[in-house]
Amino acid sequence: MISISVSSAQELKHKMALAHESVKLQTDHIFNKLVKIRRDLHENPELAGNEIRTKKIITQYLLDLGLEVDTNIYGHGVVGILRGSRKGKKIAWRSDMDALANDFADEVTFKSKNKGVQHGCGHDIHMAIGLGIAEVLSKNKASLNGTVYFIFQPEEETFIGAKAMINDGLFSKIKPDEIYGLHVSALPVGQIMVKPNEMFAYQKSVRIQLKNELSKEEAKALTKKIRSFLLRVTSNSKPWEIQHMSDPKIGLMNPNTIFKDYLFMDENFSIHSKNDILFLQAYLYETDPSKLKDILPKIKQAIEENSYKDQLLSISYVQDNPTVINNETLTNIASKTLENIYGKDVVTTDYGQVPYFNDDFAYFQQKIPGVYFFLGGSNIEKGIIAMNHAPNFQVDQESIRTGVKCFSSLILERLNGSSIIEK
Template sequence: MKRFLLTLLCFASSLFSAQGLNSQKETGTNLSKNINEQPVHQSVQLETDKVFNKLVNLRRTFHENPELAGKEKQTQEKIKQYLLDLGLEVQTGHYGYSVVGILKGDKKGKKIAWRSDMDALPNDYPDPEVFKSKVKGVQHGCGHDIHMAIGLGIAEVLSKNRKYLKGTVYFIFQPEEETFKGAKELLNNGLLSKINPNEIYGLHVTATPVGQIMVKPSEMFAYQKKIRIQLKKGLSQEELNGLTKKISNSLFRVSSGSKPWEIQSIVDPKIGLTNPDTIFKDYLFTDGKFSTYSKNNESFLEAYLYETNASNVDKIIPEVQKIVEDSGYKNQLLSVSFVQENPTVINNEKLTKSAIEILENLYGKNAVASDYGQVPFFNDDFAYFQQKIPGVYFFLGGSNFEKGVIAMNHSPNFQVDEESIRTGVKSFSSLLIERLNRN
């Protein structure tokens, strides 16, 4: 893993250093041209800069005091007090340690929700930050501390610009994302029926260059499924290994020479997410070897698989059944099933196009990078919200390769350039204002 991170650092630094500088210069020119004509977005920039250092300190406090899914009690209290100090109405009790902040604009209009996740990870990876976790075995190794700081920053910037707001913004701080439980339980407890937002937005910091916003209509991640083959006991380990190899080979579809499981390649301009010919599209593969175990005189084979094409998912189980039967184990086969099949994040096409248009009009044509792929391994329970109301989920770059900062989630030495907070607050405050002001 360490070698993987060093490899990412080396090639990404050379790929992005010159490109990043040119992009910033061009974006800055377009920015001044567009923003100077719009006082509300000038104010957004000024207020973002004023609150930035406070948000950095807040993020570091979250980072030092992480809480696992279902235990976000101190985190809830800090978020609640911050929102109350801004003058927002605050609700708790919808589910777990969730917090909902309600900001009403000076004018009536539609309702928009912004979601930030709260929980940390159970790991003890090396952390390069000075402000390390004070809780043994628990870390903010996925960037939710950054997400909360951005959510609170947007709330503060918008609260200082109420006069421009036509409608209401709901800031949903959601617990238990890492267990893929929090969003679903909030919905089961009727959150959306109580606040009735028209649309919802959220983001995730990722390993792309700091400040780069990336988005696409439709799926942001591959469809992740956990498949289980249940057999009568009696096959030797050698037979089980041979069967799983046949299944893995059958469930394997990638473009020639590509390796979409090498997640570090998402930042490579030649094959990564921003290239129309990215390797991160049109693939199917299993996550390593199948695990095998026995229970009650039965054998079980299990593996995660990643498929980019929704129409192919229903074909997988019949295909695996056929492989088992054709291998001579028809009488031993008891069942083939998906035992875990979480929904994937699917962005609303109309809202995504609107968001891109708004951000590019305000902050220049390089404000948003096109995403042409689907990321394997990761997912987000934000998908449950999108099943109920139109929504858009963004990637926000957090890596600074020149400084050796690599925001590869769930990895050792995970680190985020905190300038991403400034970009997130500024850009998405402007986006929410514009979306509120459109019918």
């Protein structure tokens, strides 16, 4: 425990208030530059494992800021290191780099120049925010107590990059005490959403192998029965209708959200046969980790009750990734810190868990306490809907301003403010 006098505490509070005002001004000053960089990244997207041009841009930007830069980490990853003038806490910020393989409609003037590749998940926004935070904090280097690591991670879409960076010795080179990151979402622009513990449902791919004695119609009918047998939702809700995640009545920000306490499987199973074996495969989404162990036995029960016991060969998970789990203490501190600086309206509580999506940021959290935020990117009045992986996915670029100022202030507070007065 560290004690601090009342006068010293007041002096520190005043000093930090001035620092956060400076953060806002500096963010506004570089905003147009960050928008330009984001648009350039959007026009030149690169798939997982191919982030060559992206790496060069990020590396040069960080070098121009005077940061130490390490590019000898897995794949096309980049780590920028900002050392403050005094020793203190070590904090990491993660930004993902890769784009998606799709050719959806993209109604912007800065469309992708790479056919079949798009930043349809918002990683271009994430990189612009990461670079912006690095620039704002680099301008405050002389007053920083501690070190900030900017991890630009490749291959997030394939769920490979984070684990590969760790296995390649990332945390033998840098040793952060905390790690933070975000993902742009369909929430209103300017809104930050967070909760302790799981941000997403547990997503698993199940493969069922049967003797190839079922007709196509029988196989389809069986998948429907399995899905119905497993289904668990509250009040006849439909948590698979992810377009409602920002609905104020049933979305994530409402305590009565439809996106909690559920288990469901994808409606359309992959069905194919090979070497006299019939394969049924689909993803499932479960919010309660204590119930995960019961799923495969229940699928077996459903198959047996539908008279296919003799045809059943095996049931297994073929994809079983970890999910993002926010550190409870850090999440509560971060929420209070942002509210104290920018007002209660900037942060909203997440009451549910998002299906379909996940993030390999989870691997970083297995090593270091961390917090993962949702950042709103939608602006209904402008016709901008930031629904990831969907046609016409767009992001209001004001989300860059929100991300840079809020999370620059959060990191600054963790280094210079709350890190001193925490008890």
